[in-house]
Amino acid sequence: MALEVAIQMDPVEGINIETDSTFMMMMEAQNRGHSLWVYTPDRISLEEGRVTARGRPLTLRAVKGDHHQLDDFEVRDLSEMDVVLMRQDPPFDMAYITATHFLEVIHPKTLVVNNPLEVRNAPEKLFVTGFPGVQPPTLITSDPEAIYDFRARHGDMVLKPLYGGGGSGVVRLKADDPNLDALLELHAMIGREQVIAQKFIPAVSKGDKRILLVDGEPVGAINRIPAEGQVRSNLARGGRAEAVELTKRDLELCAAIGPELRRRGLLFVGIDVIGDYLTEINVTSPTGAQQLKRFGGADAAVALWDKIEAIRASS
Numbered sequence: 448m449a450l451e452v453a454i455q456m457d458p459v460e461g462i463n464i465e466t467d468s469t470f471m472m473m474m475e476a477q478n479r480g481h482s483l484w485v486y487t488p489d490r491i492s493l494e495e496g497r498v499t500a501r502g503r504p505l506t507l508r509a510v511k512g513d514h515h516q517l518d519d520f521e522v523r524d525l526s527e528m529d530v531v532l533m534r535q536d537p538p539f540d541m542a543y544i545t546a547t548h549f550l551e552v553i554h555p556k557t558l559v560v561n562n563p564l565e566v567r568n569a570p571e572k573l574f575v576t577g578f579p580g581v582q583p584p585t586l587i588t589s590d591p592e593a594i595y596d597f598r599a600r601h602g603d604m605v606l607k608p609l610y611g612g613g614g615s616g617v618v619r620l621k622a623d624d625p626n627l628d629a630l631l632e633l634h635a636m637i638g639r640e641q642v643i644a645q646k647f648i649p650a651v652s653k654g655d656k657r658i659l660l661v662d663g664e665p666v667g668a669i670n671r672i673p674a675e676g677q678v679r680s681n682l683a684r685g686g687r688a689e690a691v692e693l694t695k696r697d698l699e700l701c702a703a704i705g706p707e708l709r710r711r712g713l714l715f716v717g718i719d720v721i722g723d724y725l726t727e728i729n730v731t732s733p734t735g736a737q738q739l740k741r742f743g744g745a746d747a748a749v750a751l752w753d754k755i756e757a758i759r760a761s762s
Contacts, residue, residue, distance in 0.1 A: 448756055450481040450529040455546070456732075457535050459485050459505065464514045468736040468747075469534045474507055475748035479756075481530075483507065484523065488535045488542065491525075493549045498525045526553045529759055532560050534732045539570055539610040543731070555712075558758055560751075562712030566730050569711065572609055572643055574728045578703055581725040584646040591631050594644050598622060603647035606630060609640050619647055650722030656691060657735040659747045660716045662754050663705035667744035668693055668720075669735050688735075690742035700725045715751050 456469055464470045473483055486502030504518040525531060531550060537543065547563035554563055575582055586597045587609060598604055602622040608615070616634075620627055634642050654670035670691035693701075697720060704725075708716055717733025719726045736747040 448760060450476070450756070450759060451527070452476050452481045452483055453500065453502065453523070453525060453528045453531045454483065454485045454505075455488055455491065455500070455531060455533050455535055455550075456485065458487060459515050459517070462514075464509060464511055466734075466737050468734045469532070469732065470507070470514070471736050471740070471748045472532060472534070472751060473505070474509065475746075475752050477507055479752060484528070485517070488546050491546060491549050493552065496552065498549050498552050499523065500525055525550070526557055528553075528557050530558045530560065530755060533563065533566065537571075537611065537731055538615075539731060555762070558755065558762075560714050560755065561716070561730050562714075565711035565713055569713065569728065569730050570610065571727050571729050571731065572607075574730070575725055577707075578725070581700055581703060582645075583648055583721075583724045583726070586644040587641050588644075589635075589639070589641045591628070594627070594631065594642070597644045598627070601646040605643075605645045605647055607643050607645070608634065608637075609643055645726070648721045648724060648726075653722075654689070654691070655686070655726075656697065656720040657733075658693065658697060658701065658718045658720060659733065659735055659739060660701060660705065660708060660718065661747060661750040662714050663701075663707075663709035663716075665693060665698065665701040665705075666747045666750050667739045668697065669738045669742060669744075688738040688742075690744070696720075696723050704728065714754055715747075 454469065454473060462470050477483055483505040484502050485505045486500040490501040492499050499522050501520055501522050503520055506516040508514055533550060544567055547567040550559045550563035553559065576585065584601050586593060588594060603619065605617060605619050607617040618630060651673065654672045656668050656670050658668040659666045668691050669688045671686040671688055673686055700720060713730050715733060717729040717735055740746050
């Protein structure tokens with residue numbers, strides 16, 4: 448089964464082929480005989496119910512510094528594609544949300560991964576709140592008094608933007624830290640969105656586990672260790688990846704959310720687990736697949752394309 452696959456992503460020229468999960472997905476698709484066509488999110492258009500994009504045919508090779516060949520630009524009707532991978536990085540802003548509206552027009556005739564309606568309806572730090580008992584104490588608000596009350600009850604906490612990504616803007620505040628007012632002012636200057644206050648989990652020093660799920664089933668996990676003196680363990684922020692096994696608690700968390708992921712058509716998801724707590728459900732462009740395979744774990748790209756091909760074969 449040869450599929451026509453479009454990838455909506457940040458510029459392919461700038462990716463690190465040794466760490467990028469999207470590169471791994473695209474290489475697996477190419478190895479299976481599928482055709483690749485790539486465009487950036489600013490090149491998608493909606494006119495009279497027709498969704499088009501200005502993109503380029505893509506050929507990949509696993510050669511650092513020479514990993515891609517792009518042919519000439521052309522405009523294609525995305526309803527004529529078999530699959531669209533929506534893989535651009537956050538922030539989850541209005542441009543991102545608008546792209547989900549565009550792609551919703553063609554899904555599921557064209558299979559969009561992940562389901563654009565559910566990407567829009569499952570902001571990563573909000574979606575997790577729908578599963579009682581899995582999170583540490585968490586407050587989402589723009590009310591400074593509510594945040595001060597939360598800190599009085601829980602002590603050390605982490606403050607982060609609601610729609611950020613990659614660890615951007617995440618800070619730890621101790622119970623007596625005098626900078627809370629200034630940080631809230633900075634958030635208010637950047638935008639009107641609420642912020643997240645979350646009880647600090649000391650277990651983060653042992654790592655922030657990224658678990659990948661395909662169609663609601665866990666594929667494997669890596670552990671991300673924060674750099675010395677840091678609270679953020681994101682690989683993009685200096686975190687270090689290491690091999691790790693899934694624990695009984697990890698499997699319980701996956702079982703709690705898996706059926707809902709499957710129901711929503713969220714085929715490729717990455718969850719973040721610190722200690723016994725689930726902190727985020729990442730549905731936009733989860734990473735970690737290359738590190739998982741490098742440490743001897745399962746190949747998440749193989750699992751994903753097995754699922755995509757099964758869906759297309761039955762449609």
